[in-house]
Amino acid sequence: MPTRFAFVILLSCFAGNTFAQSKQIVIETSHSALVLNVGGNQRVVQSYLGKKLAPAAYPSGGREAYLTAGMDNQFEPAIRMVHNDGNPSLELKYVSHKTTRTDDVVQTDILMKDPVYPVEVTLHYTAYYNSDVIKSWAEILHREKKPAMLTEYASSLLHFNGDEYWLTQFHGDWAREVNIIEEKLTNGIKTLESKLGTRTNFYQTQAFFLSLNEKSTETTGELIAGTLAWTGNYRYTFEVDQRNGLRVRAGINSFASEYYAEPGQPFVTPAFIFTWTDQGKGQASRNLHNWARNYGVLDGNKERLTLLNNWEATHTTFDEKRLVELFDEGKKLGIDLFLLDDGWFGNNFPRNDDKAGLGDWQEDKKKLPSGLGYLVKEAANKGIKFGIWLEPEMVNPKSDLYQQHPDWILKLPNREENYGRNQLVLDLVNPQVQDFVFRIVDDMMTKNPGIAFIKWDCNRSMTNAYSPYLKEKQSHLYIEYTKGLYKVMERIRTKYPHLPIMLCAGGGGRTDYGALKYFTEFWPSDNTDGLERVYIQWGYSYFFPSNTISAHVTSMGKLQSLKFRTDVAMMGKMGYDIRVNNFTPQELLFSQEAVKTYKRISETVWFGNLYRIISPYEESRAVLMYVAEDKRKAILFNYQLQTRRKDIFSRVKLQGLDPQKKYRFREINLFPDTKAANPDNDKVLTGEYLMNIGLNLAPGRIAPLSSNVFELTEE
Ligand code: DGJ
Numbered sequence: 001m002p003t004r005f006a007f008v009i010l011l012s013c014f015a016g017n018t019f020a021q022s023k024q025i026v027i028e029t030s031h032s033a034l035v036l037n038v039g040g041n042q043r044v045v046q047s048y049l050g051k052k053l054a055p056a057a058y059p060s061g062g063r064e065a066y067l068t069a070g071m072d073n074q075f076e077p078a079i080r081m082v083h084n085d086g087n088p089s090l091e092l093k094y095v096s097h098k099t100t101r102t103d104d105v106v107q108t109d110i111l112m113k114d115p116v117y118p119v120e121v122t123l124h125y126t127a128y129y130n131s132d133v134i135k136s137w138a139e140i141l142h143r144e145k146k147p148a149m150l151t152e153y154a155s156s157l158l159h160f161n162g163d164e165y166w167l168t169q170f171h172g173d174w175a176r177e178v179n180i181i182e183e184k185l186t187n188g189i190k191t192l193e194s195k196l197g198t199r200t201n202f203y204q205t206q207a208f209f210l211s212l213n214e215k216s217t218e219t220t221g222e223l224i225a226g227t228l229a230w231t232g233n234y235r236y237t238f239e240v241d242q243r244n245g246l247r248v249r250a251g252i253n254s255f256a257s258e259y260y261a262e263p264g265q266p267f268v269t270p271a272f273i274f275t276w277t278d279q280g281k282g283q284a285s286r287n288l289h290n291w292a293r294n295y296g297v298l299d300g301n302k303e304r305l306t307l308l309n310n311w312e313a314t315h316t317t318f319d320e321k322r323l324v325e326l327f328d329e330g331k332k333l334g335i336d337l338f339l340l341d342d343g344w345f346g347n348n349f350p351r352n353d354d355k356a357g358l359g360d361w362q363e364d365k366k367k368l369p370s371g372l373g374y375l376v377k378e379a380a381n382k383g384i385k386f387g388i389w390l391e392p393e394m395v396n397p398k399s400d401l402y403q404q405h406p407d408w409i410l411k412l413p414n415r416e417e418n419y420g421r422n423q424l425v426l427d428l429v430n431p432q433v434q435d436f437v438f439r440i441v442d443d444m445m446t447k448n449p450g451i452a453f454i455k456w457d458c459n460r461s462m463t464n465a466y467s468p469y470l471k472e473k474q475s476h477l478y479i480e481y482t483k484g485l486y487k488v489m490e491r492i493r494t495k496y497p498h499l500p501i502m503l504c505a506g507g508g509g510r511t512d513y514g515a516l517k518y519f520t521e522f523w524p525s526d527n528t529d530g531l532e533r534v535y536i537q538w539g540y541s542y543f544f545p546s547n548t549i550s551a552h553v554t555s556m557g558k559l560q561s562l563k564f565r566t567d568v569a570m571m572g573k574m575g576y577d578i579r580v581n582n583f584t585p586q587e588l589l590f591s592q593e594a595v596k597t598y599k600r601i602s603e604t605v606w607f608g609n610l611y612r613i614i615s616p617y618e619e620s621r622a623v624l625m626y627v628a629e630d631k632r633k634a635i636l637f638n639y640q641l642q643t644r645r646k647d648i649f650s651r652v653k654l655q656g657l658d659p660q661k662k663y664r665f666r667e668i669n670l671f672p673d674t675k676a677a678n679p680d681n682d683k684v685l686t687g688e689y690l691m692n693i694g695l696n697l698a699p700g701r702i703a704p705l706s707s708n709v710f711e712l713t714e715e
Contacts, residue, residue: 124273151254163213166183191238228273273513307453330576350364388454410427453499459505528554534616534639538622561706620640660688
C-alpha cells in the first residue's frame with residue numbers, strides 16, 4: 001500500500017500573476033492534459049484535451065469552458081442564472097487562477113466574474129497525476145440582494161473535435177443491472193440521466209465511456225471514462241453540433257430542481273471524475289481503480305472482511321437460536337464476519353416480511369429476546385465478527401415511526417400515498433430526520449460497540465415526493481435530500497471513521513463515487529446467479545475496483561456448480577449467502593479451502609491491476625486477470641459460459657506481466673478429487689511467452705459453465 005508524504009507548494013497566486021502567465025492554464029496528469037486559455041474577450045476557453053505534449057505544442061483558442069446561457073451561446077449551457085431583476089443572462093470573464101500541489105495531486109482553481117452582476121464562478125480541477133484522473137467541479141456565488149435562481153449548474157463541460165464519437169452506456173433494472181450498449185453519437189443531444197431521487201442508478205449506471213474518432217477496444221483507442229460523484233439525480237448530455245463538435249455536460253439533473261441560491265452562500269456542484277487515455281478501455285479502468293483505491297473509496301487501499309450473510313438463506317424467518325447456529329456455519333466456513341440481514345427489528349409492527357417495521361429500529365423481542373448485544377457476544381465467542389443490515393432512510397406505514405412523525409415523510413398533500421416495496425422515503429432534508437438517522441447508527445454502535453459491519457440498504461426511489469420541511473421550496477428537494485444524506489454520513493464517519501459499511505440499494509441502485517467516499521463496498525445486484533454475475537461484475541469492473549464489488553456465493557445459480565459460483569465470487573469481494581449445513585462433505589471441504597485460498601490471493605485481486613482479456617459480450621467465455629503492482633504475481637480467471645460444440649476458443653494471450661520474468665503457472669481452487677487439466681499446469685513460462693504465445697484455456701472437451709482460477713508466481 002502506498003505511503004504518501006504530503007507537502008504543499010504554491011505555484012502561483014490569485015494576485016500577482018502577470019497576464020501573460022495566466023493566459024494558458026495547463027492541467028496535466030502523467031499522460032494527459034486539459035488546456036484552458038483566456039481569450040481576448042477575457043472568457044475562459046478549452047483549447048485542448050488529450051495526450052500530454054510539450055507546453056509550446058498546445059493550441060490556443062477554443063470553445064468556452066463553462067458555457068453560460070442568455071448571451072451569445074446557443075447550445076446547452078453549463079450554467080443558467082436568473083438575476084433578482086429578472087435578467088436571465090450571465091457572462092463569465094477570467095479574473096485569476098491559482099495552482100497548488102500536494103504530493104501527486106495538483107489543484108487548479110479559476111475565478112471568473114460577471115462584469116455587470118455580482119456573480120462569480122470558480123472552476124476547480126484536481127489532477128491526480130499518477131492515476132491520470134481529473135476531477136472537476138464548479139462553485140457558484142452571488143451577492144445580489146435576494147436569492148438568484150439557477151436552472152442549470154453543471155459540474156463540468158468538456159469539448160471534443162473528433163471524426164466520430166462512440167458512447168458506451170450501462171443500463172438495467174432490478175436483477176439485470178449494468179448491460180452494455182455502444183452507439184455512435186449523431187447530431188443533436190443524447191441524454192443519460194436519472195430522475196429517481198434515491199437509488200438513482202437503478203435503470204442507468206452513472207458512468208460512461210466516450211470513444212473518440214472510432215470505437216475503442218480494451219487495449220486500443222482514444223477515449224474518456226467519466227462518472228459523476230453524486231448520489232442524487234444526475235444528467236449527462238452529449239451534444240453534437242452542426243460542425244460535428246461535441247459538448248459533454250455532466251452534473252446534477254436540473255429536472256424539477258430550480259435552485260434559489262442565497263446571496264453569499266456558494267452553490268458547490270459535485271465533482272465529475274474522468275480519465276483520458278489512448279490505450280483503450282482497460283487502461284481507463286485501471287486509472288479509475290487506482291484513483292478510487294487511493295482517493296475515491298473509504299479505506300480503498302485497505303483489506304476487506306469476508307462474510308456470511310443470511311438473507312438468501314433465511315429471509316426474515318429466523319430467531320436467536322437459528323442465528324447462533326448460523327454463526328457456527330460461518331465459523332466452519334472460515335469467514336471473518338456474520339452479517340444479519342433484514343427482519344431483526346420492530347415490535348408493535350414486527351418485520352416478518354417487507355410490509356411492516358421499517359422505521360422501528362429496536363430488536364424484535366420475540367425473535368431476539370436477548371438483544372443484539374447477545375448476538376455480538378455469541379459471534380465473538382465463536383471467533384467471528386458481527387454485522388447488521390439497516391435501511392434507515394425509509395418507513396413502512398405499518399410502523400410506530402409513521403404514526404409518531406407523519407411530518408417526517410416525503411409525501412404529497414392532497415394525494416394518495418404511493419408506495420414502492422410497501423414503503424415511503426423519510427424527509428432527509430429535515431435536520432431532525434438527519435438526526436434520527438444518525439442516531440439509529442450511533443445508538444446501535446454505542447450500545448453494541450462490537451458491531452463490525454453495516455449493510456445500508458435503500459429499496460425505493462421517490463414518487464409523489466414532497467418535503468413537508470421545504471414548504472414552498474420544493475424544487476430543492478432532490479438536491480437537499482442528497483446533501484442531507486451526506487450530512488448524516490459525515491457525522492457517522494467523524495465518529496466511526498473506519499467501520500466497514502456496504503452501500504446497498506436493492507442491487508445496483510447506488511453505485512457512485514459521491515457515496516463511496518463514505519462506504520467501503522457496494523452490492524451490485526440481487527441477482528447472484530453465477531452466470532449472470534459474470535456479466536454484472538464485468539460491467540461494474542469498468543469503473544470500480546474489485547474490492548468494492550461485493551460478490552456472494554449463493555444457491556441462486558442452480559444450473560452452475562458450487563465451484564463455478566465460487567470462482568465467480570472470487571473475482572470480486574467474496575462473501576457467502578448460503579446454507580453451509582446443506583453442503584455435501586466435499587462441497588464443505590472445497591469451500592473451506594476456497595476461503596483460505598481467497599484470503600491468500602485477495603491482495604492481488606483487490607490491489608492488483610485488472611486486465612479484461614476476453615469479454616463475455618464477445619465470446620461465450622470470459623477471461624480476466626489481476627496483476628500485482630510489482631508484477632511478481634497474477635491471478636487469472638477463466639469462465640466457460642453457454643458454450644456450444646461449434647465454439648472454437650483460440651489461445652489466450654495474457655497481459656500486464658513482465659516479459660523478462662519467469663512465472664510458475666498453476667491451477668488453484670480445484671474441487672476435491674479433481675485434477676488440473678491444463679497442459680501447461682505447473683510449468684514455468686516467461687512473461688514474454690505468456691503474453692505473445694499465450695495459453696490454451698479450453699483444452700479437450702469444453703464443459704459449459706465450467707471455470708478455472710490460475711495463479712502465476714514469479715520463480
Ligand atoms: C435488498 C438487498 O439487495 C438484499 O440483499 C436484502 O438486503 C434485502 N434488500 C432485504 O430486504
